[in-house]
Amino acid sequence: MFNDVSISLPAKVRGPEAEEEWQEVDWVTWSTGTVTVDSESFLIVFKPTGAGSVKAKPLGNMIRAAAVGGTDEKTLIVTTSESMHRTYRMTFPTSEEASEFSAIASRAEVAANDAASRTKETGDVESGDATRLEHEIRAHFVERCPLVFGGAELYGPDPNGEASSEVLLGRGVMMILDPQEDNKRVGSYELAFFSEDEGVEKPSLSFAIAPEMTLSRQDADEEADSDAPVTFVLQAPTMAAHSVCFEDQTTAASFSRDFKVRSKLMDLSLKTLRGRAVAQGLRGELTSLKQRSLASRIWTVLSWGLLIAVLMVTGRAVHLYSENSQRPPAEYVSVIGQDLANTALLSASTTTAVGAKVCQITFGTVDRDGLRQCTRATTVSGMRQCLDSLTGYAPVLGHSFHEGM
Known part of the structure; x- marks a missing residue:
């Protein structure tokens, strides 16, 4: 990573002309920022200083770099594979950083010459197209660090034929x-296939890596060469099966490893989500059972209480009728109402007495009537004995009271 790098663009001359005649080119300062170079593809990415949310811009794959010469040891003319601005003028803060960048450019030039020699000798145009497509994909998705696997062939159902073909x-x-x-x-992991014919703008096939999606390797023929292509079958409950064939076994192994790691992560996420849903459902059922159980108990108590009250009222009415069957019905109702009122008063007084007794035993409270009797004592000793009897220190309240009197 190189910080505070000033980049200039050709003012008039473009493309190969700027590369060959850069000494005579008028340069226009574009911006200053951070430059990064990928160690494998030598892709140059530039992000202006203070750009905030502005995306980093890929400048193409570096092919070579040359010093401007003279006393300026901090400026390099960089040639890339970018189609619009093929040549850039980069000025580094120090000559040491310029030398470090120049060393990377030397390795990039060797790699570019080797690739050109292989293409020229073998005539393998498709390999060159695949390599260029890989670089374009990395540049297009530079901020999300895509995992790219070249040399792939995709097989699937015929779009214009039978689904089984x-x-x-x-x-x-x-x-x-x-x-x-x-x-x-967790997020969503995407799997996409880019065809050499259609380029990077739109994938030929794209779908999310979903739970329960499997990638299985087809068994190789026993007579096949050790360097034979590797084929995988990609299946999912919601999609038709597809086959992916890789020419290079190392690339195939990397693809299988990276895919299965993300597939297992999605399976684990689904399992966790289902576990939470089941636990939430069980908690809801338990709460519902508790509510139904409490309501059922209350309803049972009220039902029995109402039934007992009806039976008591009926029994009392039968008893009154057996004693004197000549009474008018209104008189029976009046007597039963009076009985119910007396019962309510008795229950209230009994409850109050029981509560007072419980408070006296539990909290040590003193009866008000007994306290009034103690205040009527004429001597100090009599009052003390009366109070002792109220608080539990004297055996009998009456003895203490009479002695004081």
Whole structure:
């Protein structure tokens, strides 16, 4: 990472002309910011200083870099694979940083020459297209760090034929894209296939890595070479089966590992969610049972109390009728009402007396009538004996009271 790098663009000359004639080019300062270079693809990414939420801009894959010469040891002319601005002028804060960047550029130039030689010797145009597509995908999703797996062939149901038939859907790159950083939830992991024919703008096939999605490797033929392509079958409950074939076994192993890690994470997330739902349902049922149980008990007590009251009233009416059957019904009702009132008063007085006794035993309270008797004592000793009897120190209240009198 290189900070405080000033980048300038050609004012008039574009493309290859700027690369060949950069000494005669008028440069216009574009911006100052941070420059990062990928160690494998040599993709240059630039983010202006103080840009805030502005996305970082990919500047293409570095091909070479040259010093401007003279006394300026901090400025380099950088050539990339970017189609619009192929050449950039970068000025670093120190000559040491410029030398470090120049060393990376030397490795990038060697890698670019090797790739060009292989393409020229073998005529493998498709390999060059796949490599370029990988770089374009990394540049397009630079802020989400995509996992890119090149040299892939995708097979699936024929869009224009029977669903059971399997045809080649395209050659290109498989990509796994992790969710944006969010510590509060797992997020969604995306799996996409980009065809060399359609490019990076729109994936040929894209879906989320869902729970219960499986990736199984097809058994290789016993007579197949050890470097034979590796084929996986991708299945899910909500989608038709697809086959993914990788030319390179190392790439295939990396794809299988990264996919299964995310698939297991989604399975675990679903299991946790189901466990929470079951626990919440059980808590709701338990609360409902408790409420029904309490309401049932209250209803039972009220029902029995009402039944007993009806039986008592009926029995009292039969008793009154047996004593004198000539009374008018209104008189029976009056007598029964008076009995009910007396019963209520008796219950209230009994409850009050029991409560007072309980308070006296529990909290040591003193009866008010007994206290009034103690105040009538004429001597101090008599009053003390009376109070002792109220508080439990004298055996009999009457003895103390008479002695005081």
